[in-house]
Amino acid sequence: MRKKVVLLVAVLVLGLPALLFASGPVSAGQARITVSLDKEVYTGSQTVTIKGTAPKGKPVYIEIASENKVKVSRLDTKTDPKTGKKPYIFYTTKDIPAAYTMLLPTSDAMEFQAQQKLGKKWSVGAMLKNCGAVCAYLIPAKADVQRYQASILATIMGSKGNVLPAMDGADSKKATMPLLKTRYRWPERIFSPTVNVNPDGTFSATYKLPESAPNGAYTVTAAVDKDTVSAPVTFTHNLSFGRFYFSTAGQSMGIIGPFLLSLVVCTFGVLIGAGGGFILTPLLLFIYGLPHTVVAGSVLPSVLFSQGTGIYNYSKIKFINWKLGISVGLAMLVGGFIGPKLTEIITLSQFKFLFGWVLIILAAIMYWQTTPGRVANNKKEQAILKEYKKRAQADAAAKTVAAPKTA
């Protein structure tokens, strides 16, 4: 008799929640998890406090994404284990959030560290899968990814290659994950196992807006599984005074920093008789962690100005041999067509490695120029240069005086 009562109670205790759960996703999938923030507007790199309630005993994942988007591209050179060939597929999207964080429950700390230990070989897909966080991978998953079949010939011709057919939902979602890694590079820049989930189903977490976070709207969404996703909550981030959002770079920066950096480097560049581009680029990479495509892309046009003024000044005194300049220039025109495409195709580490060697070679050339023999030679050359320049200037001055007479 007593046994039967115990059994009945057990069935009721275990069965009722099971019944509720079973009907849950159908009736009120969205209502089962809620999320709220301590404020609606944050200024500077303040901390966002997130609270909410979820079904008891379930892990909670929180996705935080800026509505600002950036372009991210990558070339897939990973050998396919089936065919043994490198695919050389170029993936590109304009829809990667300029700031993106996924908060994981504290119970996922081990999985998180396991991915961190893999170094460069970690993967967004494995992290999401091992932590069970795929359900909260929502905003980047919707990114519109284009694929191109890259080839050496196509690169030389300056194209991305042939367009490959659009991917279906699952493949497209999968393709966004390495692109997210390309943008953020390290696990700790995206993931953080810091959601405290209490036994009663309430949860809490904090998110410190990074120093470089863009301004504007952000959405926060919490999820337990693919059927239990909260309604997104939004907040606004205002930048502190003097900081602005750099839309192509996809991050906010103080405006004084890049200006002063360029001023100091370019002054120094003038002193060593060269532009400052090759010093500016690595410094921007190290100090601000900007994408290498944007760094090279933004430094280049400023080089153009100093070259333009230089050519103008030399041409006034007829100090340019047009035949020599144009014939070598045409070869360089072709080179300048190919180079920027290569920047897009290579990874940041390849960019750094190659550029590192370029700088070491340049250092060697410049060192050679400071050896006694070269210094003496240079002095002679500079003396001749000065003499001819003087002659050229005198000639140009004489002509401008003479001009009105002939006219």
Added chain:
Amino acid sequence: MKIDFWGNEYKVNVVVACTGGFLIAIMSSMFGFGGGPFMVPLMTVVLGLPMYVVVGSSLLAIFFNTAMATSRVISFGNVDFMLFGLMAAGAILGGMIGPKIAKRLNPLVIKRVAVVGLLILGLMLINVIPTPK
């Protein structure tokens, strides 16, 4: 190819000049710098042209490269115009300050400082000197 410059005639090996120029152009447009520090040694040391011929003409040659590369990076959408504006302002101001202080400094010392600086940056880039993530 023969060129005439201020009354002197020079012979230029066009094949070497154009091949070198082409390779330097790929490299410099890829990494976002002008290419002058490589073009001047190419034309003076490798081609044996005197400095006074090279200064203006090498600048014209690299202008072709930079102009093309600039139009390419703009079309790729890789230019952050705000960043460019700030750096261009710094570059223009630096171009005015530079020549004024140049006379007071020993060019050899500056060049040696540059050698050390470039070497450090180069070693940082190839990860011989550790850098923050």
